[in-house]
Amino acid sequence: MNNLELAQIRCPYCAETTEVHVDIECDTGDLVEDCSVCCRPILLHVEYDESGTAIVSATTESD
Numbered sequence: 001m002n003n004l005e006l007a008q009i010r011c012p013y014c015a016e017t018t019e020v021h022v023d024i025e026c027d028t029g030d031l032v033e034d035c036s037v038c039c040r041p042i043l044l045h046v047e048y049d050e051s052g053t054a055i056v057s058a059t060t061e062s063d
């Protein structure tokens with residue numbers, strides 16, 4: 001059973017599209033993931049719709 005969901009986000013620092021894995025069981029609310037392109041910390045806000053699909057929004061830490 002794989003509870004990891006791949007979410008595509010756009011880095012708020014370098015504007016590159018990058019993919020992050022979110023753990024559906026554990027990751028709810030806010031977490032920080034380093035951008036794979038520019039290595040700066042992206043603040044991710046994770047929500048789930050009624051079908052359980054992760055909706056990830058990415059912002060800078062200072063927002």
Ligand SMILES: [Zn+2]
Binds near residue numbers: 011014035036037
């Ligand atoms: Zn970046």
